[in-house]
Each structure stands twice: as C-alpha cells, then as structure tokens.
Amino acid sequence: MSFLLKVENLRIELRMRAGVAPVIDDLSFELAHGESISFVGESGCGKSMTALAIMGLLPEGIGRVASGKIWFDGEDLVAASPARLRHIRGNKIGMIFQEPMTSLNPVYSVGEQIAEVLREHQGLSRKAAWAEAIELLDAVRIPNPETRATAYPFEMSGGQRQRVMIAIALACKPKILIADEPTTALDVTVQAQIFDLLRDLRRQTGTSLIMITHDMGAVAEMAERMIVMYAGRKAEEGPVDKVIAHARHPYTQGLISCVPHLVAHLTEERQDLNEVPGIVPGLAEFGQGRCLFASRCARATERCLTTRPEEIAFSDVHRSACWHAEGM
Amino acid sequence: MDVLRITFLRIVYSALLLAAVVVLNFVMIHLAPGDVADTIAQSMGGADAEILAQIRADYGLDQPFIVQLGQYIWKVLHFDLGSSYYYNRPVTELILERLPATLLLVITAQTLALVIGVVTGVFSARRPNGFLSHLVTIVAFFGHAAPVFWTGILLLIAFSLQIHWFPVGGMRDVTVTGGFWAHSFDVARHMVLPVFTLSTTFLALYSRLCRASMMETLGSDYVRTAKAKGLPMRSVVYKHALKNALSPVITLAGLQFSAVISGAVLVETVFSWPGLGTLAFQVIVARDTPTILGILFFSALIVIAGNLLTDLVQRLVDPRVRTGQ
Known part of the structure; x- marks a missing residue:
C-alpha cells in the first residue's frame, strides 16, 4: 500500500542553553490517502514540532531535523530546497493553528488573505482570486461572503476567524490538512461547529487530516487512527476505537480516564475523575535511555528505569511502547 | 464620508488649539523682562526715560496688557501678524520669505x-x-x-x-x-x-x-x-x-x-x-x-x-x- 506521507525515524533537536534536546526522538508513522489521524498528548510532548517539521517551519536557528526522513508523495521533505518547500506549503499541505485570534494579519481584509494564497500558488489574477476567495468563504459557511470578504479580522468572532483560517488552508485543495489544536481557543458550541465543518469539507475534498489535540473527545469524533505522544516519543498507536476500548500504554489509559463522563441521573454513582499524576519531564531529560513516563507510572519496575521500551505490536495496526503492555 | 467628517473635526480642534497657542505665546513673551524700547535705546547708545516712554507710546506698549492682547488676537484673526520692529516690514511677509x-x-x-x-x-x-x-x-x-x-x-x-x-x-x-x-x-x-x-x-x-x-x-x-x-x-x-x-x-x-x-x-x-x-x-x-x-x-x-x-x-x-x- 502506498502512503501519502511516511515519516521515518524522525529526530528533531532543539538547541538550548544547556545543550541539545531531542524534542522528537525516533518517530515513525504513515498517513494514507484520505486518512485522518490524530496526535494526542499533553503540552510539550512534541506534537506541534512534528507538524512544523512536516511544514519545514521549525523555529529558525533553534530547531532542526537531526536525522530521519519525511516522505511526501515520493519526495523527502527533509532534503527539499527552501523554494520547493515553499511550493508545497499552503499548496499541497495546508495548516491551521491554535490561535485564530492572532493567526490572521490585522491590517489586511480576510478576502485578501485568502486570495493571496491563490495568486501565489495557482497563478490566479486579482479578480479571479477574489472571486474564488468569496466562494471559499461561502464553503466555510460564513454568511454574506461578498461583504464579509472586505472585513478585517478584528471585525470577526473567534469562530469566524478560524473558518477563515480553514478557508486559507484549503484554498489550494491540499492533499494534507494539518490542524494544530484548531478548537482549543474556542468555546464548546463553536468547537462542535468547526468539527462539523472540517468533517464535511474532508468528505467533499478527500483531504487527509492530521489533527493535533489533547482533547480525547475531539479524537473520537474526528480521527480514524491515533498516535499518543509522550516526551517526544510515540507511546501508542492504533485505530481510535481499539485504543480507547483497550489502551495498551499506562499514559493512554491515564489520558482516557481524565475525560469526564456525563451521567443521566444525578442519583447515579459517579466515577471519580482521575488525573495523571506529575508533569511531563523537562527537555533536559528527553532522549535518556529509559522509559520517560516511568516517574509518573504506577506500574514502573526496575527495567523501565534502565531500558527504553521497544514497540510491541498487538495486531498489524496497534502498537505500544511499554514493557508492561502485554499485561494490560 | 467618514474620513472627511473626522478630518473636518480634527481641523476644528486644531484651530482651537492654535488659538490657545496664540494666547499662551503672547502671555509668555509679555512675562519676560525687557521690551523693544530697551533694544532701540541700546542701539541709540542710551536714552532717557522720556524717550523710552515715547518709543513705548509709538508701539502701543503703554496700553494695559489685556488691551494689547485683545488687539493682537483681533489682528491675528484678520491674518495680520503685525509689523517687525527690527526689520520694519510686515511679519507675515518676512516669515513667508x-x-x-x-x-x-x-x-x-x-x-x-x-x-x-x-x-x-x-x-x-x-x-x-x-x-x-x-x-x-x-x-x-x-x-x-x-x-x-x-x-x-x-x-x-x-x-x-x-x-x-x-x-x-x-x-x-x-x-x-x-x-x-x-x-x-x-x-x-x-x-x-x-x-x-x-x-x-x-x-x-x-x-x-x-x-x-x-x-x-x-x-x-x-x-x-x-x-x-x-x-x-x-x-x-x-x-x-x-x-x-x-x-x-x-x-x-x-x-x-x-x-x-x-x-x-x-x-x-x-x-x-x-x-x-x-x-x-x-x-x-x-x-x-x-x-x-x-x-x-x-x-x-x-x-x-x-x-x-x-x-x-x-x-x-x-x-x-x-x-x-
């Protein structure tokens, strides 16, 4: 089976005052045509870094791909020239960011910000690009698109701005859409609308989706497959229903038990709401030859503290990097 | 047009500000010691009190302060900035040059x-x-x-x-x-x-x-x-x-x-x-x-x-x- 995107043994290093830290350590995964996968994990686990590496947008002078390959459509993006990457960004791979309030340029109208990407990649004339921008605003369900195209970002709500971001990302009909916590900054009803919109647009265009989130509900709703990240490493990977039904990594189990469940009647006994004790280790500890989750794990044994866990496969599709995975 | 309305408002405010500047300048110059009569007397190599009074009367400097201020504002409103004592020419002409x-x-x-x-x-x-x-x-x-x-x-x-x-x-x-x-x-x-x-x-x-x-x-x-x-x-x-x-x-x-x-x-x-x-x-x-x-x-x-x-x-x-x- 051919993959649209195949990441092989990716290692991303961040240069810091204390030395070099591997924020992504030996990450491999694949994304098929039209597939939807989700990266899950706490803040600081390297989810966003993975996305930025695919886009070729790692922070200049600080982050770099130390080793590994990112195959996109048969081309290694790690080795690609800046001009080539620019051609792919916003054209073949689109991205939406977490903060719709600040991700749009305050001094240009939203229509111009959409039309600009069409002019750049599709060579459309000013007039044609503007007409297409209005079509796109309509597609992301912004009412009165002709008049709203001339509006500036500060004249729009957070949800509307995120719709504009989606219109920009999808303007050139990319093969992959990367959504980095697209709804974190929005309130719950707007979140649901944005998810609906993304699902519909994906159905229409067949775009593959990489969604980064720490919201298990969003994963269950949007993704077919999920990858759980912890401290720059892949903890667990598998189809969403399988992983949620039977998580094979204590960190995944912890994340799932953090999600509150609604009960139908207040008289019912409610389960305690759990948390994963402790915090993600500091960057300085990344890359050590042990299980980085061990300090927060109830199952940790001597072996976890001395040897990095290998990936164990449970079926073709479900893998976990935990020494105790088989007993779970 | 919105831009025109705001520009017009700004011009009105500016005119008021300018009027305040005119009054303030006049008051401040008046507060400073000495006047043109001293300078003229100096260039003549000294003069007695009678001649000084005569010079002051010629230039209207013997009037009460408030009258002088009123006269000055009246003239400025008619785009007349007076005449230079030193160059003996209209001030506006001197400045525009x-x-x-x-x-x-x-x-x-x-x-x-x-x-x-x-x-x-x-x-x-x-x-x-x-x-x-x-x-x-x-x-x-x-x-x-x-x-x-x-x-x-x-x-x-x-x-x-x-x-x-x-x-x-x-x-x-x-x-x-x-x-x-x-x-x-x-x-x-x-x-x-x-x-x-x-x-x-x-x-x-x-x-x-x-x-x-x-x-x-x-x-x-x-x-x-x-x-x-x-x-x-x-x-x-x-x-x-x-x-x-x-x-x-x-x-x-x-x-x-x-x-x-x-x-x-x-x-x-x-x-x-x-x-x-x-x-x-x-x-x-x-x-x-x-x-x-x-x-x-x-x-x-x-x-x-x-x-x-x-x-x-x-x-x-x-x-x-x-x-x-």
Missing part, C-alpha cells in the same frame, strides 16, 4: 530619517545578532547622544574646511549661473550637511524603534501563517510584517516632528541656513516681539499640520484605527 527654506530642510531631513531608519531597522531585525544590527545600535546611540550643533560643527570642520566637499554655509552660491537644474544642484550641495546633521538624531530613534517593532511582528502568529501559506520571504517580511511594524514608527514620527523643527533652529544657526530658525535667533536677541510671536504661530501651524497628516497616514496603514478598536 524664510518658510520655504525651513520646510525644505525639515521635510527632507524627516523623510530621509524615516526611510533610512525603517530600512536599517528592517534589515537589522531580520538578523538581530548580525553586523548591521550592531552597527545600527552603535550609530543610533551615538546619533541620539550627540547634540546637533556639535555634530554640525564637526561635519563642517571635516567636510567643508578640511576636504572642501561641501560649502561652509548658506543655501545658494551667488556665483552660480545657469538654469533651474544648476540652481537645484547648488541648493542640494548646500543641503547635504545640514540635512545629514538634523536627520542623524531622528534616524537613530526611528531605526531602533523599527528594529524592535519588526522583531516583534516577525515572531507573531500571523507571520507564521504567512510562512505556512508558502509565500516568498519578501512578501512575508515586507507585506505581512512591515505594515504592522510601521504603526509605532509613524506615531513616533508625528510626535518627533516638533522636535525636528526645534532642531532646525540650531542646525540653521550652525550652517547659516536662511530659514525661520536663523530669523528666530536674530529677532529673539532683538526682542522683536511681533516677529517672535509670528514665528511661534507658524511653528505651531506646521506642527499641528504634521500631526494631522500623521493621523491620516495612520488610518491608511492600520484599519483598526478607523473604527477606534
């Missing part, structure tokens, strides 16, 4: 400072630890710390007296013959040193501010979005980052405009530039009250016009200013 030279100097210096300041600011923001960035920082501190008359005199010594590249002072060389272009070139040659001296101070300010402001916008989320769109670097920097970074620079340029004009007084004096500055210097020494008031009036007019212009440019650059958000 000098104004173009000052405007030429001030506007050239301000434009040059802004353009070079913004360009060096943008370049050094892109490489905050590069050579150019450090050079800009050093030149900026030097330019801002050195007083204009000191820089001016050093430049005169170096470029006029030692290597004779530029004339020592003045605005035109009377020996130059030829058409419009020959005269323009002559004026430009005379302008180099004064303009350079005047713009250094402000260039430093604009460059530092633009650098800081650019560094902030280059790290912003919308610049990351612009990169994620696959736009070329030139578009990311100049279209997306710079337009946002310009806002504080324009605000500062508007505020500094009055400082540029007061700096022009010193520069004009150092380079004997025939503008309002040298005139102001002469008439202050001569206690020529009507001319001093006239110059202050015109300076206020220029500063107010400069601020109005800044406001309008600001609205062009940043749509958020238009609705006051």
